[in-house]
Amino acid sequence: MEKLEQLYEGKAKKVFKTDDPELLIVDYKDDATAFNGEKKGTIMGKGVVNNRMTNHVFAELEKVGVPTHLVKELSDRETLVKKVSIVPLEVIVRNVAAGSFSKRMGVPEGTQLLCPILEFSYKNDDLGDPFINDDYALALGLATQEEIDTIKAYTRKVNEFLKGYFLNAGMKLIDFKIEFGKTADGTIILADEISPDTCRLWDVETNEKLDKDRFRRDMGNVEEAYNEVFRRLGLA
Ligand code: ADP
Numbered sequence: 001m002e003k004l005e006q007l008y009e010g011k012a013k014k015v016f017k018t019d020d021p022e023l024l025i026v027d028y029k030d031d032a033t034a035f036n037g038e039k040k041g042t043i044m045g046k047g048v049v050n051n052r053m054t055n056h057v058f059a060e061l062e063k064v065g066v067p068t069h070l071v072k073e074l075s076d077r078e079t080l081v082k083k084v085s086i087v088p089l090e091v092i093v094r095n096v097a098a099g100s101f102s103k104r105m106g107v108p109e110g111t112q113l114l115c116p117i118l119e120f121s122y123k124n125d126d127l128g129d130p131f132i133n134d135d136y137a138l139a140l141g142l143a144t145q146e147e148i149d150t151i152k153a154y155t156r157k158v159n160e161f162l163k164g165y166f167l168n169a170g171m172k173l174i175d176f177k178i179e180f181g182k183t184a185d186g187t188i189i190l191a192d193e194i195s196p197d198t199c200r201l202w203d204v205e206t207n208e209k210l211d212k213d214r215f216r217r218d219m220g221n222v223e224e225a226y227n228e229v230f231r232r233l234g235l236a
């Protein structure tokens with residue numbers, strides 16, 4: 001399968017058409033951004049880690065009943081995926097307080113939550129991905145009730161799987177963001193990526209951060225953290 005015209009260049013990936021109208025090729029870059037694009041940089045080797053980790057995780061999620069856009073890994077940075085129209089919701093799950101939740105709620109980072117929180121942001125860069133609820137999504141036609149129900153059920157399954165998967169590799173899953181899309185026939189599937197760009201992962205013993213917060217907060221050893229996650233998952 002060959003890359004044809006570039007459809008889109010995002011902050012972390014490029015998306016290309018192929019000769020099959022239902023398939024796309026995603027090409028993962030080393031570019032990193034934070035704070036809605038205000039902070040820019042490069043994380044050497046990130047594209048390889050995020051591509052291969054996403055594909056590995058998506059293949060595992062398929063086995064536990066979560067359909068995904070994964071078709072085939074083509075190279076270290078490139079993957080053939082099913083084309084979807086992305087549901088414009090960032091679906092966030094929190095197991096432990098961190099980031100914007102800690103700020104908004106005045107709860108120190110690292111506080112265990114009594115149950116997982118599933119929340120939505122409206123995927124809109126111009127607005128800075130504002131926090132919304134189900135009624136906003138329904139009222140604005142971002143998704144139907146049925147789609148929201150499907151997305152929530154899959155998301156809970158993703159969280160249950162990922163918590164154990166990362167714990168096995170010595171990491172706590174603090175929170176993460178996923179995106180869903182609709183195929184031509186309206187089926188909801190998991191799309192985009194699951195990587196240290198989109199998950200907060202802390203070492204289970206030391207709470208050392210092994211994710212994009214090292215870049216966001218200028219903590220150093222950013223590449224090392226991405227490589228460490230890759231290695232712990234047995235992918236290196
Ligand atoms: P951003 O758009 O936030 O800068 P990326 O650089 O990761 O993000 O760009 C990838 C884009 O491709 C995202 O907008 C994402 O929603 C979209 N995308 C991911 N998977 C698919 C897919 N299977 N079909 C169509 N678009 C997808």
Ligand code: UDP
Pocket residue numbers: 090092098099100101129175176177197198199200212
């Ligand atoms: N996240 C993401 N993309 C975004 C916003 C958040 O992947 O545009 C992830 C982030 O890495 C974290 C989780 O979603 O794992 C929750 O992020 P939060 O709302 O705390 O926002 P942040 O502190 O990253 O601004």
